[in-house]
Amino acid sequence: MGQLFIIQGAQECAVHELREKARRAFQSLTGLSPSSELSSATHAVLKFPKLNGDRSKIVQDAATQSWACGAGTFFTPQRYGDAALPLLLEQRPSEETLDEWNGIFALAAFAGPQRELSIITDRLGSLHVYKTTLRGCVLISTSSLILAALTQPDWDPIACREFLATGTVFEQRSLFRGIEKLPPATIVRFRDGLEVSRTRYWGLHLIPYRDVDSRTCVHELADALTGSIQTIARHLPQPVMDLTGGFDSRALAGSMLRAGLNFETVVNGQATDGDVLIAGRIARERQLQHRHYERGTQTPQQWLEQAKSALPLCDGEIDLLLYAPTMDVQRGLSAEFDVTLNGSNGEICKGYWWELLFPNTGRDRCFDPHKVAAQRFAYAGDPGLLAHHFDQNLTAHFAEILARNNSGLENHPNTAQMDNIYLGVRMQRWQGRIASSTARIWPCLSPFMFRDVMHVALSAPPRLRVRNRLTRRLVEHLDPHLSAIPLDDGTPAMPLRLSTAHYFWPLAKKYATKAMHRAFQRRATVTPGNKIRGLWQLEEIHRILRPDSMETAGLYEPSKLKTLLAASQQESFSSAALFGRVLTLELAARAVK
DSSP: OOEEEEEEEEEEEHHHHHHHHHHHHHHHHHHHOOOOEEEEEEEEEEOOOOTOOOOOOOEEEETEEEEEEEEEEEEEOOBBBBTHHHHHHHHHOTTTTTOEEEEEEEEEETTTTEEEEEEOOOOOOOOOEEEEETTTTTEESSSSHHHHHHHOBOOOHHHHHHHHHHHHOTBBBHHHHHHHHEOTTTTEEEEEEEEEEEEEOOOGGGSSOOOOOHHHHHHHHHHHHHHHHHHHHHHHHHHEOOOOHHHHHHHHHHHHHHOOOEEEEEEEOOTHHHHHHHHHOOEEEEEEEEEEOOOOOOOOOHHHHHHHHHHHTTHHHHHHHHHHHHHHHHHHHTTTEEEEEEOOOOOOOGGGGGGGGTTTOEEEEEOOOHHHHHHHTTOOOOOOBBOOOOSOOOOHHHHHHHHTTTTTTTTTTTHHHHHHHHHIIIIIIHHHHHHHHHHSSSSOOOGGGGGGHHHHHHSSSHHHHHGHHHHHHHHHHHHHHHHSSSSSTTTSSSOOOOOHHHHHHHHHHHHHHHHHHHHHOOOOHHHHHHHHHHHHHHHHHHHTTTTGGOOTTTGBBBBHHHHHHHHHHSTTOOOOOHHHHHHHHHHHHHEEE
């Protein structure tokens, strides 16, 4: 299910005019035409296909003049995609009726008798959907770039600061003022172009944090993960799985083997990368059909063209130079398979970032948002490029974000608060933006994001989740052979016991030495400065990034922008990420104009 664009308002002429402008904007910016559409005096709906040709429809009930549509990849226990949409017409969307929906999605349901439009976001807000208003109408779209092209808004300086500092935009901001990302796990209702309510249907406050027997928890988690994979496979029988050298994809592979599925695996990277080497070993020893994508020689012109092609997928909210190779791989895979599966969100089994809670791990009301902000969000510092003056430093800014995100959980264990930060702040916007971009190409999913998997993993006691204990036991339970194959850092994937302790130190020392040697070789031969300097060989880059004519020139402090761009032309340039973000904002600005 591809992208969607919805207009609701009281004036027929405004609805009609905005519908035609949206159609032209999509054609101009993405090259897409609607695969299905519907319009009346008060609303219009345009559905656009995925790049792999997948065309979903708008489901209608002529008797009540109700309809439903969706974007993303979504399931109920027995239905997938368009086949599930009639359920939204049979009952008003609520916490109870959405309990068994899984996947990444933005759903829309219009109840004709009540003239009520409901927009529903997935549990983690992974499939990004935005809203703005124009001419008395509310506009809903999976693309903030399209909404910006229609409304011509100013930049949001806070969002731009976040993006330049981290490569991500946070909370419900977009890069543009007045364009809001709708929050996770929420039903937002509109009537006659006005928002009338917001209802949260899921959150970590619903997780029953409990003390359970570790073996029972491992069995429940294995069953839930296998069940989610079986649900996917019933409807998308030809999956390809992203296989790395770490824990999460290994657990996913174990579940797929346990379910008896026929699937292929893929790894991306250089032949000497740890992930590539371990993924190849896993595939050989478990006799998996496996392929390795190694990025070949790429000219600067090819890299730039890929980045420009990635812009309509990313809305300018990812560094295009980083996402472009991913886009290239996903487009190739989409021609052969039904869905790409990955181990994203597997971190929920591990107590991710809990090391920042030591020595108070698991205690109530012992959460320091400033410490987490400094070490996980503002650690690279504020690049200070923007002309806008900010009243607080970046650490204080992120500390306020974290406090808002944890509102209502202050009396929960600090481990629950950290889980909530990881899921509600980082995964919603960072992982969600990557998933939203890839979802415009073809179906992409992580089974770790299904409701039952999250509930079992998040409710496990802290002593079981620390130091990867739960994940190690999960891999061993699913496939003991997989747990015996070392991770990409050389340590075993099996649980640490007296009977296995002797495996850990020799392997860790041996593989860590090799990994350091390979990392040193890569840094010595291919540096970010070299790659950026190659782009500057292109006349087009000089035209795009000429400071006095950039569309984004007004965002920046002129002397700092000139210094950055001048430095980026030197071989020793060390801020490649910042360069990519500046280029991304400029390409987005040119597209909007």
